[in-house]
Amino acid sequence: MVYESSYETGRKPFTPDLQRGKWEKPTDFIFACCGLALKLDIFVVSYWFYFDMGLFGILPYYFYMAVYMVPLLVIHSFMGQFSSSGFISAFRLSPFFKGMGYVSVFLSIASLLFYSIFAIVPLVFILHSLRPTMPWSCEGLGNVGNLTTICDMNISESDAISTLANETNFDVLHTTETHIPSVLFFKQHFESLGGGFFTVEEDSQFSWTIVGFSAMIWGIIACLFWSFPEAAKFGKLLRYLILSALILLSLCLVRFLFLPGALDGLLHFVKPQMHSMANGGVSMTIVVLQAFGSGWGSVMSLSSFNKFKTNIMRYSWIIAFGQTLVYILFGMVSFILNHYFREMSVSSYDLYIETNWVLYLSSASALASLEWANLWTIIYYSMLLISSLIVMITQIFTVLTSLFDEFEFLRVHKQRVTYGLIGFLAFCSLLFCTNHGVVFSSAVSLDAILTYSVMHLLLILAVLWIYGRERFQRDIEFMLGQPFASWKVFILRYIAPLFLIYTLLVGLFISSMEHIYQSTLVLFISLILVVLPLLFIPGYGMYITYQNTGGFCNRFRRACRPTDWYPQEMENRQQYEEVVGNSDLTHQLYEVTEEVN
Template identity: 85%
Template sequence: MVYESSYETGQKPFTSDLQRGKWEKPTDFIFACCGLALKLDIFVISYWLFFDMGLFGILPYYFYMAVYMVPLLVIHSFMGQFSSSGFISAFRLSPFFKGMGYVSVFLSIASLLFYSIFSIVPLVFILHSLRPTMPWSCEGLGNVGNLTTMCNMNISESDAISTLANETDFDVLHMTEIHIPSVLFFKQHFTSLSGGFMYSHTGFEISWTIVGFSVPIWAIILCMFRNFSETAKFGKLLRYMVLTSLALLLICLARFLFLPGALDGLAHFVKPHVDSMVEGSFIMTVVVLQAFGSGWGSVMALSSFNSFKTNIMSYSWIIAFGQTLVYILFGMVSFILQHYFQAMRVDSFDLYVETNWVLYLSSASALATLEWANLWTILYYSMLLISSLIVMITQIFTVLTSLFDEFEFLREHKQRVTYGLIGFLAFCSLWFCTNYGVLFFSAVSVDAILTYSVMHMLLLLAVLWIYGKDRFQRDIEFMLGQPFASWKVFILRFIAPIFLIFSLLVGLFLSFTEHVYRSTLVFYISLFLVIIPLLFIPGYGIYITYQNTGRLCNRFRRACRPTDWYPQKTEDRQQYEDVVGNSDMTHQLYEVTEEDN
């Protein structure tokens, strides 16, 4: 038999949740996974990473997509779909690595905390757009002291440079700064941000206004889970939210094309550059990791709601190209807005335009120049709000799914656990309503690249080396009812780890660069979020090994053997037992010796 029974190992047997449900339509899995690409912090931190590559720089993405992104999607989908369980219980495949599931819960919750800022900011602009005069428009800007903004750049170039030379708010290499009104508007919520987003010159400061805006965000999320907690309803909700978000994105993109300098930005986006290709070969390794969402294991949990025979091979390719489309569309918007603001430099190298968080903050000032500015602002920021909510509710859904699958006693209190988790997240996310949270969230986001790279490599080790390539190939062929080529297994075992190591090195470089500008506190927070979770994985493996009996070597073997690893549907399980019962099950790591008994 390919698996051991929990009774033989002394562990509590796995009991499937009969109330977990299935997707209403198979395509809901695709929409849910494509929605993970709406994790837009990759475009926000691009402000620090000089993410200016364009369409030509995305070309290496397709290579990485074929080499290790799609294969990893297949493995994640295989584990969730075969086991019909979330990212904790799915590691019945090799209990020694089950700590990865618990670490995934921790990382998912951590990402949910800082990701709340991406829903709060759009809500701030939406509600203020309901006012007759928007506070970041040139009419409603008010007193900004001696700062030069895009609203008073209608003076002549010589006068502008003369005026800017007398300013003291920005002086690096004799450059002076043109402020964006919408950025100034957001900074007003934190007095410590008056000097910019790079440093904080004052102590800890919480914005109660931002706290007030966070309350309706978490209330909306709570209402969603109250009314759409069932899997079929939740999938339907995600489907319509993703389609609405993409439709609004296309509408806004079409309107942005009429902004001054927009066509230049679009031309720059599609123009081939060798430098972009070289830079893309490094940065795209980071972008590829965004396919798995703001946490780790989301795809695994989402695939557990598929039917057993769902063709995850074709679905993985569709998801990969769907996410690529999302990146391209947001990249086009980002380039258009960047060139719109750069056009204000009046061809002078002495001027610098402060385009911080171009998609979230600076864009409001560009929208304020349009006809029906209030309407376009509401449409654009509604798209950003829906996108952020998609990522957040999907992440919460996968965490809850994994907890209910692993801990049977929690299933009796699903509603209480759901409300409790959302309340806990709402309270802890208050950290990101402070000046430190706004300034330093990007460091946490970049550091996650290291953790996710390591966890993907451990996943390959657990599935293709510990469990075994032959067993993996047999299981996936049984599940799909079609052959799985050996060369695909070869890529997963030998090629994909090379690029994961490469992405790990790139992540180390980016993390080091990010922490150069951050405080010691952020460094310790990063250690807590990166090092401790990685240490917990072997720590839990040692604990599982200790729980077994026999000599150390035999304990380790038992800890690595699959436990209750079979399809949950009775008919599929019987067929699976017939298949594995007639196959050669010898394996050097799993051979049962007399010492085991």
């Protein structure tokens, strides 16, 4: 394969952004990637697949982490760090697959639209916690019609359960559905107090209150980008936000240990169970994909701010274990909260407590039972708000980075583009200020599993097969300054794709099960936001092929060849030319010299 410059293909050469900056500290890259694990929708959509397994069910995660999560992190980090560019321009490695970069922008923006709900909910509870009496507490609940709530169970401790059971005449076919006040409080924003959670059978209801909170969230995000526009400052912001979120999470975890049933929940979390490990073999394939953020290509863009010699091999393992710690902490909190509500109904077969979005909605009622309830509610939901903001601003940052790297004319209008994108996201996210928007977000999150699996398979094809095993191994050894074992390449080429295909099948099954209970509209939205963009990848590849000259085979080969693929810093570039050999590398200077001669 001969290296080409963009001049040979008739396309505009890549112009690096010399003002893009670097991380202030190498560990900022680790913090930024660990922050991707705060993508908390995984704790909502995968509840039945993950949170009923416990610590023993996480064991398959470590196996998947070794065979394809860490290897994929290495590939993402290699492309971003070697090219010093975001997830669009990094595909100079093989322009035929550059459409993956544009699809990544679309998927990232699509995920940001629905992810705002995970920041809106904490803000709602934080602001209402400033009131002397919280509206979801038993004192401030008010009239909820004929619905039974857990407040009705406080009649007399153990007698409350039997009283409710007697009301049902011990009919095993009839259950008393008991609602969580905090869930009802949130549903009141949509004037919907039906028996279940938001369903597509209900009429679509728009909440202007939620719109106001949404505007506040996007306003906060705009202020953060105004105050921390550069990579070094932004990395420092992420570092402190992530540390703050983990500290608050740890404080809440310690406080939750004093809830009734908390120790049973913690014991259930750490108790070895074989069926948990069996279930983990399926569900952990979902969790592993969350390492790459709410969009796709985030790690690639984040690594582009590393120094050229940063040891991405060691950092990838640190990131993997750091994200595992986040999952374990949130898993423990979820188990404790679920057992707190389960403790109320354990004495009766006729009693069902509707716990929904336990980390987001049901948790507020558990907090209301504590001393200093207002304070603990503010602390807990501040942690959730910070976690959601971390994911959102990181995703926006990677999208902007990729756009500025690819399109030179946008660099002179960075502020306009930044606030224009935030304004666009704020407007389009109004769809998810309806009760149906909550359902849509769950379905789209699950459907994204299919897309991410396909994108990773194509990435392995582009890097390890089209670009080539030998060239990849040579480049990464040059960048790291250390050997890269052939067995690692073997895992990337042969083992990782097998598990990605398995993940694809699992995602297909889960997605199909989700859409059985959803409307045609949800399916239509999923096709537009998740599935159809994949067709753009081969379409753009054919467009690049058509731009070249010669027969089809020659056009295709030239479309797959790397263009302008070399380190951006001059010193590293000169050393790379010596390693590769000048006869195998052409660039602008050589092109001009040949034309003059």
